[in-house]
Amino acid sequence: MKKASPSGSMLKVTGVGKAFGTLTVLNDINLEVGEGEVVAMIGPSGSGKSTLLRCINQLEPPTSGSITLAGITIDAGIVATRRQLTELRRTAGMVFQSFNLFPHMSVLRNVSLPQQRVLGRSRVEADERSMSLLSRVGLASKASEYPVRCSGGQQQRIAIARALALDPEIMLFDEPTSALDPELGLEVLNVMRELADGGMTMIVVTHEMHFAETVSDRVVVMADGRIVEEGPSREVMRNPHSQRARLFLNAVKNR
Ligand SMILES: Nc1ncnc2c1ncn2[C@@H]1O[C@H](COP(=O)(O)OP(=O)(O)OP(=O)(O)O)[C@@H](O)[C@H]1O
Ligand SMILES: [Mg+2]
Numbered sequence: 001m002k003k004a005s006p007s008g009s010m011l012k013v014t015g016v017g018k019a020f021g022t023l024t025v026l027n028d029i030n031l032e033v034g035e036g037e038v039v040a041m042i043g044p045s046g047s048g049k050s051t052l053l054r055c056i057n058q059l060e061p062p063t064s065g066s067i068t069l070a071g072i073t074i075d076a077g078i079v080a081t082r083r084q085l086t087e088l089r090r091t092a093g094m095v096f097q098s099f100n101l102f103p104h105m106s107v108l109r110n111v112s113l114p115q116q117r118v119l120g121r122s123r124v125e126a127d128e129r130s131m132s133l134l135s136r137v138g139l140a141s142k143a144s145e146y147p148v149r150c151s152g153g154q155q156q157r158i159a160i161a162r163a164l165a166l167d168p169e170i171m172l173f174d175e176p177t178s179a180l181d182p183e184l185g186l187e188v189l190n191v192m193r194e195l196a197d198g199g200m201t202m203i204v205v206t207h208e209m210h211f212a213e214t215v216s217d218r219v220v221v222m223a224d225g226r227i228v229e230e231g232p233s234r235e236v237m238r239n240p241h242s243q244r245a246r247l248f249l250n251a252v253k254n255r
Pocket of ligand 1: 020023025043044045046047048049050051052
């Protein structure tokens with residue numbers, strides 16, 4: 001199994017800042033993620049975790065700094081071309097807390113349509129790939145169902161299959177289990193664990209501390225729009241150096 005190879009850099013975030021009007025929500029963020037590395041991102045509500053993920057795939061343009069993702073560099077202030085954006089969004093698969101599946105399409109169409117639209121795959125080709133990914137997330141039997149007839153955990157696994165179908169180089173997860181009850185969340189975490197074991201490069205914003213400690217190679221703690229601590233997962237989770245990270249982890253552990 002492939003694991004963190006320090007050789008190749010998949011993502012480099014350099015001096016990224018983000019302001020909404022007068023509100024600064026990201027401040028001089030520097031982060032590098034190697035090929036095959038799994039990074040968990042934790043931190044209090046409002047600390048800028050979602051905004052950082054959204055800046056990484058340019059759903060939100062950063063106010064300053066630059067982001068290099070799989071060889072494409074986008075500098076703040078320079079408008080990216082449509083082609084760059086399409087390529088970037090294919091490269092970075094994103095999974096949100098809410099699954100955002102199309103309710104009027106079957107599970108299979110939900111996974112196939114983006115492949116046809118974005119990659120120009122034929123329907124037959126796309127369906128084939130969809131079926132293989134739906135099997136991988138344990139949902140081949142749901143292919144012809146509508147999303148509404150699937151549980152939340154199943155819908156999230158479908159959303160993961162849909163993102164994987166575009167052959168991303170990195171997967172960005174924004175609290176993928178926080179809308180799910182613990183058992184359904186576990187199904188999703190297991191799929192993510194398998195992805196990590198298979199060598200996928202991942203950034204996972206999560207409140208699942210066990211997952212952060214056991215699955216990720218590295219933990220990044222954010223607070224007030226800054227990275228306040230970063231290091232090997234076990235070390236950060238058990239023995240954080242910064243006062244701010246310690247405060248947050250104590251609060252989480254004592255819940
Ligand atoms: N589109 C927007 N316009 C204005 N302010 C925004 C916008 N999006 C986010 N913010 C603000 O940016 C800050 C960071 O928000 P963000 O959603 O990134 O936090 P978070 O760490 O993901 O929090 P949570 O754990 O609650 O999801 C918050 O103060 C939020 O109100
Ligand atoms: Mg968030």
